[in-house]
Amino acid sequence: MAEVLVLVDHVDGAVRKPTLELLTLARRIGDPVAVALGAGAEGTASVLGEHGAVKVLTADAPEFADYLVVPKVDALQAAFEAVSPVAVLVVSSAEGKEIAARLALRVGSGIITDATDLEAGEQGPVATQAAFAASYTTKSRVSKGVPVITVKPNSAPVEPATAAGTVEALTVSFGETATGTKVTSRTPRESTGRPELTEAAIVVSGGRGVNGAENFPLIEALADSLGAAVGASRAAVDAGWYPHTSQVGQTGKSVSPQLYIASGISGAIQHRAGMQTSKTIVAVNKDAEAPIFDLVDYGVVGDLFTVVPQLTEEINTRKG
Numbered sequence: 001m002a003e004v005l006v007l008v009d010h011v012d013g014a015v016r017k018p019t020l021e022l023l024t025l026a027r028r029i030g031d032p033v034a035v036a037l038g039a040g041a042e043g044t045a046s047v048l049g050e051h052g053a054v055k056v057l058t059a060d061a062p063e064f065a066d067y068l069v070v071p072k073v074d075a076l077q078a079a080f081e082a083v084s085p086v087a088v089l090v091v092s093s094a095e096g097k098e099i100a101a102r103l104a105l106r107v108g109s110g111i112i113t114d115a116t117d118l119e120a121g122e123q124g125p126v127a128t129q130a131a132f133a134a135s136y137t138t139k140s141r142v143s144k145g146v147p148v149i150t151v152k153p154n155s156a157p158v159e160p161a162t163a164a165g166t167v168e169a170l171t172v173s174f175g176e177t178a179t180g181t182k183v184t185s186r187t188p189r190e191s192t193g194r195p196e197l198t199e200a201a202i203v204v205s206g207g208r209g210v211n212g213a214e215n216f217p218l219i220e221a222l223a224d225s226l227g228a229a230v231g232a233s234r235a236a237v238d239a240g241w242y243p244h245t246s247q248v249g250q251t252g253k254s255v256s257p258q259l260y261i262a263s264g265i266s267g268a269i270q271h272r273a274g275m276q277t278s279k280t281i282v283a284v285n286k287d288a289e290a291p292i293f294d295l296v297d298y299g300v301v302g303d304l305f306t307v308v309p310q311l312t313e314e315i316n317t318r319k320g
Contacts, residue, residue, distance in 0.1 A: 002030040002086040003055075005079055007072075007099065008048065009091045013040025015047050017199055018091040018153040023051045025118040025156050029125050030086050032163075033057065035079045035170065037072055038064040042167060049165020051158065057082070057170040068181040069095060073102040075172045080107060082170070085146060087125050089118075092150035093198070100150045109145025116155045116256060116277050125149065134276030135269075152277070153199045154256045197229045197246060202259045203275070205231035205248055206241075209264020209285065209304055213241040218308050219263060225315040231255065231275075233265045249274040263304045267292025284308060 004026040009016045019034075026032035034053040036044045041058040048056050057079050063071035076099060080088065088103065090096040092114050104111040117128035124141050127149055131138045141147070197203065204226065206219040216232075223230045232242035234249050248255055250273040260278035265271060267283070267290055275281070276295065283296045284304045293299045300307055 003033045003083050004030040005076070005083060005085040005088040006032050006034050006053070007076055007088070007090045007096070008034050008036040008041075008044055008056075009093070009096070010036060010038075010040065010044050013043030015044050016091075017158060018093075018151075020047075020051045020158040021153065021156040022089045022091065022151055023048070023053060023161075024159045025151060026087075026089055027052050027159075027161060028118060029120045031055075033079075033083055033085065035076060037075050045165050045167045049163055050160055052161040052163050053165050054163045056165055056167050058167060059170040059172050061172065061174075063174055063178055066183055067179050068183060069098050069102070070178045070180065071172075071174055073099050073106070074174050074178055075170060076103050077106055078172045079170055080146075087147045087149060090148070090150045092152045097150050100148045104145075104148040107145060107148075109148050110142030111148045111150075112140055112142060113150045114254065115149050115151045118149065118151065118156075127151075130277050134273050152254065152256045154201065154258065154279075192230075194223065195227070195229045197231055197248070198253050198255055200229035200255070201257050202226050202228035202261075203231050203248070203255050203257045203278070204228045204261045204263070205233065205265060205275070206236055206263050206304075207233035207265030207271070208235040208239075209266075210236060210241065211264070215305070216242055218305070218312075222261070222263075222308050222312045222315075225312050225319070226259075228259075228261075229257075233268075233271050262292055262296075263308055265292055266290045267295060 006022045009019045031054045033055045034048045045056045090100045112127045115127035204223040231248040232246045237247040249271045254274045256277040258279045262283045281296045282298045283292045284300045288301045
């Protein structure tokens, strides 16, 4: 069967959930061959094999940690030339999209970004995307070369499927540009104990209606009761009520969780573009005419200062 390259997103050997989702999608169109780079790469083989990887290509070198992006592109290109895949799948993060774009340019292939689904087609893989600020859903395929596709987190279930997971060393020759941009320092991001926003299965967001940073603990309490990530609209972020790293929208982060709860968010197109592909959307807003209600699966017309605490209390009671 044809092979599909999957670039592994991991931290010191701990494979992140979006990579396991990619393996599920890869099995629809071929046999997944995982490419794990950097410290702990060999330690990813077990979990990758449990989720369908027939082979794991690993490489570790100081360049992967000390320099930005290009060393990983060099390694992925080496894997591409060694395997001759029918497609290359990468997690749709900022770094992932840059790696995918550089690879596509090098190998003369078309690229599809921010796919939300993938299926086999007679003329190659067909990807589903949201277009024009998520106003339309499109199906696309690459017409030139081997498809390079980035996939948004939460686009597919994680489905275990035992495979060989054979580990093979990948030989990488770094080009002159690999050391062009050096990492001079790193500062660990302070952990909130909540899931990563772009990877979370549930996201609870607050907007202008929260009416101040002092009221965001209401949103956080609801999120914590659900084991969810916390998001914010651009209005809330621009007002300084919540960090920019939590902004959901066209100029913030794009999320696609199983459940998205919008509290005090009117539903401007900028925000909708970042969350419209969520599987189930719930909104709480006291304005019955708010545009967000045109989008939701369930809407509550009411004051969030009344509704949200009651919802949190009910969830905690049921959990107890």
